[in-house]
Amino acid sequence: AQSVTQPDIHITVSEGASLELRCNYSYGATPYLFWYVQSPGQGLQLLLKYFSGDTLVQGIKGFEAEFKRSQSSFNLRKPSVHWSDAAEYFCAVARDDKIIFGKGTRLHILP
Amino acid sequence: GAVVSQHPSWVICKSGTSVKIECRSLDFQATTMFWYRQFPKQSLMLMATSNEGSKATYEQGVEKDKFLINHASLTLSTLTVTSAHPEDSSFYICSARDLLAAYGYTFGSGTRLTVV
Numbered sequence: 561a562q563s564v565t566q567p568d569i570h571i572t573v574s575e576g577a578s579l580e581l582r583c584n585y586s587y588g589a590t591p592y593l594f595w596y597v598q599s600p601g602q603g604l605q606l607l608l609k610y611f612s613g614d615t616l617v618q619g620i621k622g623f624e625a626e627f628k629r630s631q632s633s634f635n636l637r638k639p640s641v642h643w644s645d646a647a648e649y650f651c652a653v654a655r656d657d658k659i660i661f662g663k664g665t666r667l668h669i670l671p
Numbered sequence: 672g673a674v675v676s677q678h679p680s681w682v683i684c685k686s687g688t689s690v691k692i693e694c695r696s697l698d699f700q701a702t703t704m705f706w707y708r709q710f711p712k713q714s715l716m717l718m719a720t721s722n723e724g725s726k727a728t729y730e731q732g733v734e735k736d737k738f739l740i741n742h743a744s745l746t747l748s749t750l751t752v753t754s755a756h757p758e759d760s761s762f763y764i765c766s767a768r769d770l771l772a773a774y775g776y777t778f779g780s781g782t783r784l785t786v787v
Contacts, residue, residue, distance in 0.1 A: 596778075603677070603764055603780035604715075650714065658705060659766065659776050663714045 563653050564662035572668040575643050581636040581665050583651030592654035593634045595625055596661075599647045607649075610634065621645070643669050673699050675767045677779025684755055684786055692750045692782045694765030699775075700745040701767035706738070709762040709781075721748040755786040 565584045573579050585591050592611050596604040608619025615627040625636045634651060646669045651662040674697040684690050694704055702723045707715040719729045719740050727740035737759075739751040748767075752759050763782045769775035 594776075601762075601781075601783065604778040606776075654776075657703070657768075658717055658720060660717065661715045666712075 563655055563660045564651050566649075566651050566662035566665050568665045569663070570666045570668065572670060573641055574670045576640050579636075579638045579641045579645070579667070581649050581651075581667070583634045583636065583662060584632050585634060585651075585653050586632065591634075593625075593627065594652040594654070594659065595619065595623070595634075595636045596650045596652060597621075597647050598650065598664075604650070607636070641667075641669055643671065645669060673767075673769050673772065673775060673777040675765065675777045675779040677765050677782055679782060680780060681783040682785070684784070686756055686786055687754055689751055689753045690755055690784060692752075692763055692765070692784075694748045694750070694767065694779050696746045696767040696769070696777070699767075699769040699771065701748075702745060702770060703768045704742060704748040705766040705768075705776075706740060706748075706750050707764045707766065709764060711762075715764060718750075752784065755784070757786045760784055760786045 567582050594609045595607040598604050607623045608617045610617045610627045617625050623638050627634050648664045648666050650664045652659050676695045678693045704721040706718045708718050709715045717730050718733045719727045721727045721740045721742040723742045723745050729735050742748040765779045766776050
């Protein structure tokens with residue numbers, strides 16, 4: 561069963577505009593959720609993670625994510641994107657002590 | 672912070688040969704490591720879970736004899752692609768879990784394997 565769904569394969573935003581990447585999960589009452597970023601040909605960098613507590617999580621590079629149990633969502637946001645944010649973004653969930661990834665969203669930035 | 676070193680970063684090999692990829696946790700002990708495979712423009716698919724001192728646990732559909740995993744120490748896991756074929760060409764990424772950090776999974780920088 562699909563644990564993590566990222567409905568948007570590609571997202572294009574203008575530099576300086578706000579960003580929201582969607583993620584829905586379908587595993588566990590209290591999931592452990594992650595957002596990772598991957599530049600072309602590179603490994604993964606952890607942006608932020610949620611285990612419990614405050615549902616608004618602050619991460620690196622100005623990113624934040626909000627856990628909404630009622631919507632089974634963990635959307636990633638950034639108020640103003642920079643050209644260097646162009647990359648692949650993966651939402652992930654910890655399931656049976658393993659990290660399971662969504663299919664990813666490719667972020668394109670318009671100058 | 673926790674660092675995972677993966678080597679080599681890229682490798683080209685001839686069809687029929689074997690290739691070994693190393694994954695090392697540099698500043699923490701990792702009793703569990705994970706191996707992922709990523710096709711171009713696709714997500715990471717978990718191949719297997721590597722446990723120190725025991726046999727690896729493979730995900731459904733992953734050939735155990737094709738992808739040999741060894742986790743002989745608390746800081747090193749290796750993935751050997753045996754009798755490689757062009758369809759094995761892919762990006763392989765390892766991850767190590769730091770048990771001292773709450774769900775502290777750290778990823779290596781990946782290995783690009785090209786089989787010609």
